[in-house]
Amino acid sequence: MKEKILAAIDKNSKITPSDLAVMLGADEKEVVKTIKELEDERIICGYPTLINWDRVQTEIVTAMIEVKVTPQRGLGFDKIAERIYMYDEVEAVYLMSGGFDLTVFIEGKSMQEVARFVSEKLSPMEAILSTSTHFVLKRYKQHGLHMDYKKEDERMSIIP
Amino acid sequence: MRNPLSETITRIQPSGIRKFFDIVSEMKDAISLGVGEPDFDTPWHIREEGIYSLEKGRTFYTSNAGLKELKIEICNYLNRRYDMEYCYENETLVTVGGSEAIDIALRAMIDLGDEVLIPQPSYVSYEPCTILAGGVPVIIDLKGENDFKLTRKELLDAITEKTKILIMPFPNNPTGAIMDYDDLKDLVDIIIEKDLYVISDEIYSELTYGQNHVSIASFPGMKERTIVINGFSKSYAMTGWRLGYAAGPSIIIEQMTKIHQYAIMCAPTTSQYAAVQALKEGDKDVEGMREAYDQRRRYLIHSIRNMGLECFEPLGAFYVFPSITSLGMTSDEFASKLLYEEKVAVVPGTAFGECGEGYLRISYAHSIENLKIALERIEKFVSRNKN
Structure with a gap:
């Protein structure tokens, strides 16, 4: 069920x-x-709406930041992840396998705002070794849904 | 000038739904629940395989009976899903949709005057294809009170000395009826005793709800007298690819292949490559679509019964077949009035045989959102026309 x-x-x-x-x-x-x-049980964590902000006047800039950190004794990555995700600007945080440790998605009104967050808040944290910021240019698909594409029903209207 | 037309072709009536089609296509904001094909796109990995085959320049004919690789996958599939054993070399034939398979199966088996038993309501092509093949269609009127299943008695009553073929159109378009193991078991001994052949149109076999499809060919003694027809249109949402197949005893398949060879050459090559992918990797897609159809099916039956219309629970295909006799209208009147007054198109039951009078075929191959809007309109119409 x-x-x-x-x-x-x-x-x-x-x-x-x-x-x-x-x-x-x-x-x-x-x-x-x-x-x-x-x-x-926090299995359903919320009911957000998937919005294509590109089609709205309001400008929103999203950046994906690769973060390398030093895990802390006894706490692993969780403590540092928490210190990052508590910021309102942070949209998502994932712990990663591979060449870096955390992926952090930041949303801001402008590139400057995002850059300021990275340089003033994120990078100075003690456990953070390095960051690498990538700005999102366009979203094609999110949560399994196409952002731009609306399918028209092209079937013939009556088919036996 | 001589009459250019054959007597046979002029005996065949044009499809009764043409009129509706013309009206609906002219009408703005009409919602059509008259569509007999899936609303899903073919899953992308299958489409991509078709594209890939074009990129590779696979633009030639395949062998007449179809790609070896595809026929092997078809046999694997029939075995995996329905527990049937067919040999890919001489017991399968890849056709242009299930429709071609119906046509050539009849042509391969009928001699002039042979009687073909056609349970109705059912898909529109069995009767004309029988006539074109020189056979005599004998209609069995299925009953709502039997949930539109074919009963032992109905079958026995219809058999004469000239009866050669029984068409088994289950899961059924338009009623949504299925024949389960016990229903089929009831017929098998008669079919064998009366020495009939069966053309079992199982194109909706993947769309059964709550239980798996059973093929009549899987009963002992039935494989040698059954042509199983299936295809990719409904299960994998591949209607436009025009690809189906027949499986059966080699003595019949070989002759069907002969007709296919002279009339068609081979089924579309691109579609055949895509179909290999569908059979290899498409089980999960089928499962997802079946679950979506099932949810809509429940929603539709619930809404229709709430309107006060009688509707038996269809367990197959993607249609419901409610009775509208309580409103004192014919199927045709209901469908026309509904279309003009509420801009919703449904198909009158009579399009699938005279015994479909008093019923409508409503398709749920539509998103829940669209179904909702259409059902609200139908409900308005029904409550306005209730006595």
Whole structure:
């Protein structure tokens, strides 16, 4: 049941519990209860909207920063990751395998703002050895959804 | 001047849905639930394989019966999914859609005057193809009270000395009916005793809900008298690629291949390469699409029953087939009025045989969002026309 609900709302969190119940052949109360449990267990962590900011006047700059850090004794990477993700400017933080340790996504109003964050907040942290900043130029696809592409129904209207 | 047309062709009626098609295509903001093909695109990895084959310059004919690699994969698939054993060398034939397979199976087996049993409501091509092959279509009217399954009695009553072929159109377009193991078992002894051949159109075999499809050819004694027809259109959302296949005893497949060779040459090469990929790597895609259809199916049945319309639970394909007799309209009247008044197109049941009178075919090969809008309009229409 949990997996079925998660798969159904993964790409569309707007489905109402009553519709979801019908679609999954389940009881509505059961669906509501399960969703509540999933939220409590932090399996469902939120319901954000996927916005293509490129199409809005408001300018938003996103940067992906590769960060190398020194892990701290007994705390590993978690402590330093927390110190980074607590900043509001930070959109996402992932621990990585390979040539660097953390990927940090930063959102700002301008390149200057992002650059300032990196030089004034991120780089000076004691555990951080180096950063490498890459600005995002265009988003094509996010969360499995195409940003620009809207499919028209080109099928013939009546087919036996 | 002499009449240019053959007597046979003038006996065949044009498809009854043409009229609706013309109206819908002229109408702005009409939503059509009359579409008999998936709304999904062919999964990208399959499309890419087609593109790749073009890039590699694979633009030649394949052998008449189809690419060896594809036929091997077809046999693997039939074995993996339906527990049937076919030899790729002489028991399979790759065709231009399931449609061609239906046509040439009938042509390979019918002599003038042979009777072909066609359960209806069903897909529109069995009857004309039978007539064109010189056969005599004998219609079996399936009943709503039997969930549109073919019963033992209905089959027995229809058999005469001239009966040679039984068409088995399950999972069924337009009713969504399926025949499960027990339903089929009920018919098998009659088919063998009366020495009938079966053309089993299983094009919707991947779209059954809550249980797996069972092929009649998998029963003991049935493989040698059954042509199984299947294809890529519905299961892999590949309608435009025009690719299907037939599997059956070599004595029939060899003759079908002969007709195919003279009429068609071979199925499209690009599509055949893409289909190899579909069979090798496409199981997960099929599963995902089936789950999406199942959710819409439940949603549609729920909404239609809430309107007060009677609707049996279809367990296959992507159609529901509600009864509208409670509204005192014919299928045609309902469909026309609904189209003009609420701009929603559905197909009258009569397009699939006279016994489809009183029913509508509603397709759920549409996004939930579109279904919602259409269902709201249908509900308005139904409540306005209730007595």
